[in-house]
Amino acid sequence: MLHIEDLATAPEGFLPDEPEGAEFYQAFQTARLDDFSFGYFAVYRDSALVTVAPYFVMDFRLNTLLPNGWLKRSLSWIRFKLACIGHPTVDAGRIQGEVSQETLAAISTALAKKGSLLAYKGFAEDLPLRGFVAAKGLPVPVLSIGPDYYQAMKSDRRNLLKRKLKKAAALRYEECAGLPDHLVAKVHALYLNTWQKAELKFEKLTPEYFANTRSLSHYLLYFLDDELIGFTQLIGKGRHLVNRYIGLDYARSHEYGLYFAMFIRTVEFGIREGFEEIELGATSYEFKRILGARQIPTWNHYRHNNVLVNWMLGKLRGVLEPSESELR
Known part of the structure; x- marks a missing residue:
């Protein structure tokens, strides 16, 4: 049986071998970036900690990933409260511990309470998620x-x-x-x-x-x-x-x-x-x-809490992917 704790700071030993580990995450979240809030989902099976997933929450405009032009301007009115697993500036998404369909389902349920648009940023294409739209991210x-x-x-x-x-x-x-x-x-x-x-x-x-x-x-x-x-x-x-x-x-x-x-x-x-x-x-x-x-490929995975809007995200997948100019 899984249960989740929502932590304000990273638990001890979070990403100890990564240059952008717990110290970096903590330094970033205390840097007064007013557009973001941060936290960590600690997933327990019985009493054993099995997964730690960092998250952030922000107001997200659908046109954020578009190059300057008429389409970016025309979609500027569409915005969501984005709740995202990952980090705003770390290119590769990292979840510590078990990454299974069971743990991600529990994390996504908790994440859905933070925003209407859910995302996993910078992960592999085959992340075991149900109901999410996978869109190519910027390669690293x-x-x-x-x-x-x-x-x-x-x-x-x-x-x-x-x-x-x-x-x-x-x-x-x-x-x-x-x-x-x-x-x-x-x-x-x-x-x-x-x-x-x-x-x-x-x-x-x-x-x-x-x-x-x-x-x-x-x-x-x-x-x-x-x-x-x-x-x-x-x-x-x-x-x-x-x-x-x-x-x-x-x-x-x-x-x-x-x-x-x-x-x-x-x-x-x-x-x-x-x-x-x-x-x-x-x-x-x-x-x-x-x-x-x-070039190491990355994928961003999106799901909206509204079924119809989520269906539209699948149709608008190209809007969420990098433009040719960004890949030069």
């Missing part, structure tokens, strides 16, 4: 690295990366464990530049996010003279490194090819620190393919 670029990474690369690609890195040589480059207080506001401002430029906007981070997560992070920093014009936030654990966020001063970074240099420096950092894989973030796929990243 994952790069395998090691000491022979550059030697194994074709010479034309290796030379291309050398040229792009050389273009940024006039910038001062620093690596920093954590983030100094005096750079938090500047890092947030640079992040907002990339947020404004993004075609898909799901969350909008606060300065508190960067302050809360700095103890978990390494920062790669890029200065023009003494002014910070770019950053990369990295979070790593074990064999796995995650490229969390970047930020750029677009008015001055293009001249130095900074965007490309940031990812090359991330690869160099990962190799030097002994990581075996880097999750590069679900954007700008073309350059990440040049680096050698493979």
Whole structure:
């Protein structure tokens, strides 16, 4: 017999081997993102904890995943209270413990009390769910690295990366464990530049996010003279490194090819620190393919509490899937 507890904070030992584990989830949910509320479903069989599923709740516009254009504008009025298993910014959905039809049915019943539109974000296509519509999500670029990474690369690609890195040589480059207080506001401002430029906007981070997560992070920093014009936030654990966020001063970074240099420096950092894989973030796929990243598919699963609306979701599956422009 299953029963569920709804927890405000992650239970001890939640995702202990993941870079984005309990500490990251807790730091994120206390960063004053007013559009979200967070929690964890702890599933027990008799008295034994068998599953922990993180969730978040938000107001969700159906056009959120669409590129800018007439269709996005025309669907802007359709919104739901979304209750979602997963995390707003972690690309791969993670449930700890048993993932079975029985445990997911119990979780979905509890989730249905939080919102009208239910979702499981970033999971495999074959997640054992009944009555959900499965829609393709953004694939996650994952790069395998090691000491022979550059030697194994074709010479034309290796030379291309050398040229792009050389273009940024006039910038001062620093690596920093954590983030100094005096750079938090500047890092947030640079992040907002990339947020404004993004075609898909799901969350909008606060300065508190960067302050809360700095103890978990390494920062790669890029200065023009003494002014910070770019950053990369990295979070790593074990064999796995995650490229969390970047930020750029677009008015001055293009001249130095900074965007490309940031990812090359991330690869160099990962190799030097002994990581075996880097999750590069679900954007700008073309350059990440040049680096050698493979694309890990993800699926989002949706169900509306209203049977008719749920039927319509099945017919509108394409609206919920990434556009061609987002996959470039």
